[in-house]
Amino acid sequence: MVKRTSFEGDGCPVARSLEAIGDWWTLLIIREAMLGLSRFGEFQNKLGMAKNILSVRLRSMVEHGILATAPASDGSAYHEYELTPKGRGLFPILVALRQWSEEFDDTPEEIATVLVDRDRGRPVRKLELRAEDGRLLSQADTTLKLRPVRRRRSAS
Amino acid sequence: MVKRTSFEGDGCPVARSLEAIGDWWTLLIIREAMLGLSRFGEFQNKLGMAKNILSVRLRSMVEHGILATAPASDGSAYHEYELTPKGRGLFPILVALRQWSEEFDDTPEEIATVLVDRDRGRPVRKLELRAEDGRLLSQADTTLKLRPVRRRRSAS
DNA sequence: CAATATAGTTTCATAATGAAACCAATGGAG
DNA sequence: CTCCATTGGTTTCATTATGAAACTATATTG
Numbered sequence A, B: 001m002v003k004r005t006s007f008e009g010d011g012c013p014v015a016r017s018l019e020a021i022g023d024w025w026t027l028l029i030i031r032e033a034m035l036g037l038s039r040f041g042e043f044q045n046k047l048g049m050a051k052n053i054l055s056v057r058l059r060s061m062v063e064h065g066i067l068a069t070a071p072a073s074d075g076s077a078y079h080e081y082e083l084t085p086k087g088r089g090l091f092p093i094l095v096a097l098r099q100w101s102e103e104f105d106d107t108p109e110e111i112a113t114v115l116v117d118r119d120r121g122r123p124v125r126k127l128e129l130r131a132e133d134g135r136l137l138s139q140a141d142t143t144l145k146l147r148p149v150r151r152r153r154s155a156s
Numbered sequence C: 001c002a003a004t005a006t007a008g009t010t011t012c013a014t015a016a017t018g019a020a021a022c023c024a025a026t027g028g029a030g
Numbered sequence D: 001c002t003c004c005a006t007t008g009g010t011t012t013c014a015t016t017a018t019g020a021a022a023c024t025a026t027a028t029t030g
Helices: A013-021 A026-034 A040-047 A051-063 A091-104 B013-021 B026-034 B040-047 B051-063 B091-104
Strands: A067-071 A079-083 A113-117 A142-146 B067-071 B079-083 B113-117 B142-146
Touching: A013 A026, A013 B026, A013 B091, A026 A040, A026 A051, A026 A079, A026 A091, A026 B013, A040 A051, A051 A067, A051 A079, A091 B013, A091 B091, B013 B026, B026 B040, B026 B051, B026 B079, B026 B091, B040 B051, B051 B067, B051 B079
Parallel strands: none
Antiparallel strands: A067 A079, A113 B142, A142 B113, B067 B079
16 A cells, blocks of 8 residues: 555545545535635534544645635634635535435435425425536436547647 | 445435435446446446445445346346436436536546437436426525424324 | 733554455355 | 466565554643
8 A cells, every 4th residue: 555545646536525525524524615604613523533634634725626725704813714706606516415325215204304495495306417508318318428528729 | 433334314405305315426437327237346347346336335335225126137147236216317417517517517528428419429417406396496596484384184 | 911812743553454364154067 | 187377365474554542842821
């Protein structure tokens, strides 16, 4: 073993995202950040995780551009962690994970919360994958295509 | 340290799904399974991972009901791993991860593939989250609600 | 100024990961 | 039927990651 294998150079976009968020804690930290938490102690309290691990994770997330540090909004000398647009972009992943649990968990009655539409207070629909023309797609309706290699030209 | 913390009892559905698929390899194995791989050697070859780790992962996925073993379809005495409905249900998560990379990766030109609609061969749209009535929702349009605790009644 | 809270870092033990060697059961060639 | 390669693992061992607890430095509160 040299290192826990890294997927940085991999052409697979799934592998690439796992490189940044594919560990046990990162997505949970993101989830809490989306709910408004921003301070080290808040994360540590809410998640009950070891402080050294939290420290390492937060640093890594900042390096990956998922979180950014900012001076504390309450005027204190401490700083806080806030989601960048890249971090907020993880929302669909959290929703997908949630919906998978809701649909397939053996004991779904233990799930404490429901994601609702703020206006109506009604549960949201399942995530939908659609074709360009709007047709709903399932996995069987999709394929992977090699991305056209866009060669850079000297002029134009 | 006693154990790598488990999220089994947690009420958060995100944590619950991470319990099953929140490690470095599981989702990549799923991805390959969705592309049609089913044999131990195929996974090992394609992913280039250590055999002992693959062995542990496959066993865990079978235990979690994501994969099932079946007699080999080619008539040999070996068996193969195939996705269960629960496993196929992970598709939106893979799509969400892919789209996050596509949108936020620093070097998106390195991404090798595009997910297309099989009929037209055109790239799919971004995953859409909609309200019951069909309105498109962003994170800001949603909230978490406590799930009503459904008490079990003796009769009725 | 003393006490306490915040945000970490350090130290140490244990668990997970990975590479490589090993092994048992097929499957195939002759 | 016999020998050999392939498949599908397990075992062993070294290294890395994780976690609990103690420790520390700075900031805030009384």
